[in-house]
Amino acid sequence: MLVSIFIAVTVVSSIGAGxxxxxxxxxxxxxxxGPCQITINEERKLTVEGGKDxxxxxxxxxxxxxxACGGRGTCGLCKLKVLEGAAPLLPTEEPYLDEKEKKSNxxxxxxxxxRNDIKIEIPAELFAIRExxxxxxxxxDLTYDIKQFRFELVEPNxxxxxxxxYVQLLTPIYxxxxxxxxxxxxxxxxxxxKHRIEAxxxxxxxxxxxxxxxxxxxxxxxxxxxxxxxxxxxSDTDSPMVFIAGGSGMAPIKxxxxxMKNEGIKRKATYYFGANTVKDMFMVELMRxxxxxxxDFRFVPSVARPQENEKWDGEVGLVTEVVQRDLKNAAECxxxxxxxxxxxxxxxxxxxxxxxxxxxxxxxxxx
Amino acid sequence: xxxxxxxxxxxxxxxxxxxxxxxxxxxxLGLCPFIGVSRxxxxxxxxxxAVIFVMTATCMLNWLAYHYVLEPLGLEFFRFILFIIIIxxxxxxxEMVIERYSPALYQRLGVFLPLIxxxxxxxxxxLFMLIRNYSLIVTIGYGLGSGIGWFVAIIAMAGIRQKLANxxxxxxxxxxxxxxxxxxxxxxxxxxxxGVLQGR
Numbered sequence: 167m168l169v170s171i172f173i174a175v176t177v178v179s180s181i182g183a184g185x186x187x188x189x190x191x192x193x194x195x196x197x198x199x200g201p202c203q204i205t206i207n208e209e210r211k212l213t214v215e216g217g218k219d220x221x222x223x224x225x226x227x228x229x230x231x232x233x234a235c236g237g238r239g240t241c242g243l244c245k246l247k248v249l250e251g252a253a254p255l256l257p258t259e260e261p262y263l264d265e266k267e268k269k270s271n272x273x274x275x276x277x278x279x280x281r282n283d284i285k286i287e288i289p290a291e292l293f294a295i296r297e298x299x300x301x302x303x304x305x306x307d308l309t310y311d312i313k314q315f316r317f318e319l320v321e322p323n324x325x326x327x328x329x330x331x332y333v334q335l336l337t338p339i340y341x342x343x344x345x346x347x348x349x350x351x352x353x354x355x356x357x358x359x360k361h362r363i364e365a366x367x368x369x370x371x372x373x374x375x376x377x378x379x380x381x382x383x384x385x386x387x388x389x390x391x392x393x394x395x396x397x398x399x400x401s402d403t404d405s406p407m408v409f410i411a412g413g414s415g416m417a418p419i420k421x422x423x424x425x426m427k428n429e430g431i432k433r434k435a436t437y438y439f440g441a442n443t444v445k446d447m448f449m450v451e452l453m454r455x456x457x458x459x460x461x462d463f464r465f466v467p468s469v470a471r472p473q474e475n476e477k478w479d480g481e482v483g484l485v486t487e488v489v490q491r492d493l494k495n496a497a498e499c500x501x502x503x504x505x506x507x508x509x510x511x512x513x514x515x516x517x518x519x520x521x522x523x524x525x526x527x528x529x530x531x532x533x
Numbered sequence: 534x535x536x537x538x539x540x541x542x543x544x545x546x547x548x549x550x551x552x553x554x555x556x557x558x559x560x561x562l563g564l565c566p567f568i569g570v571s572r573x574x575x576x577x578x579x580x581x582x583a584v585i586f587v588m589t590a591t592c593m594l595n596w597l598a599y600h601y602v603l604e605p606l607g608l609e610f611f612r613f614i615l616f617i618i619i620i621x622x623x624x625x626x627x628e629m630v631i632e633r634y635s636p637a638l639y640q641r642l643g644v645f646l647p648l649i650x651x652x653x654x655x656x657x658x659x660l661f662m663l664i665r666n667y668s669l670i671v672t673i674g675y676g677l678g679s680g681i682g683w684f685v686a687i688i689a690m691a692g693i694r695q696k697l698a699n700x701x702x703x704x705x706x707x708x709x710x711x712x713x714x715x716x717x718x719x720x721x722x723x724x725x726x727x728g729v730l731q732g733r
Contacts, residue, residue: 174608178615181602185622192626196633 203283207293214280220248221276229288230295230392237276244275246292251284294326297392298333302385303362308448311369312414314354315379316362317389324360325394327353329425330418330502330530333363333393337375340382349375352504352530353394354417356424363391366417398530400425401500405526406434408493408501410513412441412485415505416449418530422502423456423463432461436493439467440485440509444476466492485509486516496520503529536670543674546667550678552726556654556661557686558719563654567687568712570645577691580645585680587627587649588658591620592676595659596669616659624650654683689719 199216204223206212214223221237221244224230235241242262248271255263259274278284304316319325327333334348355364370376383389400407400422409419419437426435441447446469453465468481468488481488486509493499501517503510510529517527556562563584570580595616603609628646632639639646649655658679662672693715702711 170607173606174611177602177606177608178611178618181598181615182618185618189622189625189629193629196629 199281202280204280205283205285207287207290208285216281218280219276220246220278220280220284220286223280224275228297229293230297231275231288231292232395233276235276239274239277242274245272246275246289247271247287248273248275248278249285249287251282252278253281291328291394295393295395296322296325297390298322298325300363300389300391302383302387302389305383305385308366309446312366312446312448313369313380314364314366315383316355316364317391318362319360320388325363326360327357327394328399329353329357329421330399331394331396332398332418332530333365333391334395335365335375335379336390336392337378340378342377343374347374348392350395352396352398352418352421354420356428357421358424358428364417366414366420368414396530398502398504398528400431400502401528403500404433405500406495406498407436408489408496408499408517409435409437409439410485410489410501410503410505410509411437411439412505412509413446415503415509415530418504419502420449420452423453423460426461426463427456427459430461434462435460436464436466438485438489438492439465440470440488440505441467442470443473444469444478445473484512486512489513490516490520493520496522500526501528503527505531507531539668539670543671546671547674547678547681550675551682551685552723555682555686555723556658556679557683558716558723560657561720562657563652563683564716566645566648566652567683567690567716568709571687571690571694571712574688574691574695576645577687580648581684581687583646583649584652584654584683585677587620587624588655588680588683589673589676590627591616591623591655592658592662592672592679593669594619594623596662596667596672599663600669612660612663613656616656620655620659621650654679686719686723690715 197217201213202216204212204214204220206229212223212227214227219237221231221233231244231246233241233244235243237244239258245262245267252271252273255268255273256277259277262274263272275286298319299321300317300319302315303318304314306314306316308314330352332350332352334350337343337347337349339346351365351367353363354366355362367376367379369380398418409422411419416439423437425431426433437453439447439453447467450465450467453467457463457465466481466488468483468485469478470482470484472478472482481492483491496517497520499522501513501522503513505513510531514524514527514529518524550556553559557564557567566580571577595612598615598619599609599612603612603615624646628639631646658676661679662675665675667675690712694712697711706714
């Protein structure tokens with residue numbers, strides 16, 4: 167009896183073990199792709215262990231490709247060109263690629279498995295996206311609920327960015343948040359200083375990242391950002407420009423103004439800046455200084471609802487109302503908007519009514 | 534041993550497994566993926582193909598394992614465990630091979646391939662071929678036929694459900710409810726095939 171039980175158990179276990187061994191052996195032969203080389207833009211070479219998808223391999227090498235779905239192939243953002251060495255186009259990729267992209271070897275990097283040496287092409291801007299370790303060196307109060315944070319880049323210690331772009335600031339786990347989150351902030355700094363970046367942040371009641379920045383982040387603290395991202399930037403035309411911003415939407419416009427000063431760009435520009443009350447207004451002196459330094463720049467601050475005890479001799483009313491009153495040649499201009507979604511939608515409506523075409527309106531909406 | 538009559542028998546068994554003895558609509562095996570994956574034809578097609586392949590191959594492997602390992606050792610009662618192990622290992626193996634040599638097919642089958650491991654129709658087919666004392670050749674025909682039968686049933690169901698997607702269905706019947714009713718009607722239709730054969 168015992169013997170037969172023993173035989174039975176042994177036989178079944180050994181069959182199971184045999185099958186498992188066979189599987190391990192075949193995995194060794196079938197799933198082993200050895201070291202593979204990824205050549206990026208014909209210049210940088212990475213050697214990685216083959217078998218995984220391109221997106222995650224690039225991420226481990228600190229090359230960040232935008233991806234919203236985390237590699238499941240549902241967002242279609244992680245596109246890049248695979249020049250050599252990719253498997254044929256997969257059905258999972260097809261919905262996200264148009265004919266032109268298919269012809270020029272554009273693929274979703276989360277769906278391309280690295281199984282041999284491959285050559286890829288990443289747009290220079292994406293290639294420039296890195297993770298930066300930086301130190302907070304200065305926190306300035308701009309108004310009662312807006313602060314300017316200046317960070318010094320430590321590793322790597324310089325960042326090349328196009329004025330108007332943004333970085334994502336990592337909020338670590340702290341008392342009021344149990345997970346790491348990223349929030350996007352536009353660069354407000356003078357782009358000629360590649361070692362430092364500035365962000366202008368308004369406190370959002372209950373906001374995970376803004377609460378962290380306002381209540382926990384101290385001068386000297388280490389922070390992590392990645393970027394730069396975004397395609398909000400000056401066009402290369404000569405059209406006169408209209409900037410419209412509200413609150414912390416000041417940031418990318420300020421950066422662009424620095425750029426215009428640094429590069430001596432001679433374009434006519436008008437900047438409409440809206441604040442709720444007088445105590446929400448900031449950086450007026452700096453803008454007045456830009457008026458003197460730039461070729462043809464006019465700063466038009468406006469306050470929507472001046473309080474009774476506040477002294478204000480500028481424009482009164484919503485920023486869009488001021489634009490309506492003040493702007494004469496809307497059809498010839500280009501507009502650059504930055505602010506809350508409500509403000510941007512209202513401004514687009516006003517500008518198109520005044521004869522500006524949609525293609526000439528560029529904006530950076532706060533999420 | 535004459536092979537020709539066996540091949541003929543395998544062919545007949547195969548045809549009857551597709552229609553009159555359909556493993557899904559006569560025995561109601563493999564209902565879970567049948568209801569879960571029949572929402573659209575494309576995925577039903579992928580799963581159906583995978584079932585045909587795995588069912589044919591595992592029926593054959595299980596026949597060999599049963600007749601050459603379990604029977605000589607008198608361990609027939611272990612067939613359930615052994616069959617499941619063999620099916621699981623085979624599916625794993627197939628997954629590995631397909632991923633290596635046909636990434637496109639691998640992507641198309643997606644999660645369905647590993648799901649087949651726990652599809653009771655696969656185990657059911659292996660057990661039926663034992664009960665009915667099929668020879669190896671007939672077993673292959675039976676596995677193939679059962680797979681095709683399952684494939685036909687799920688494709689038909691997916692077609693009906695795609696048509697239903699735009700129709701107004703009473704709230705209480707939406708989803709699995711109406712699917713089971715349709716499955717019942719389809720089963721009745723397949724019983725009709727038996728009548729066709731008998732009236733020959």
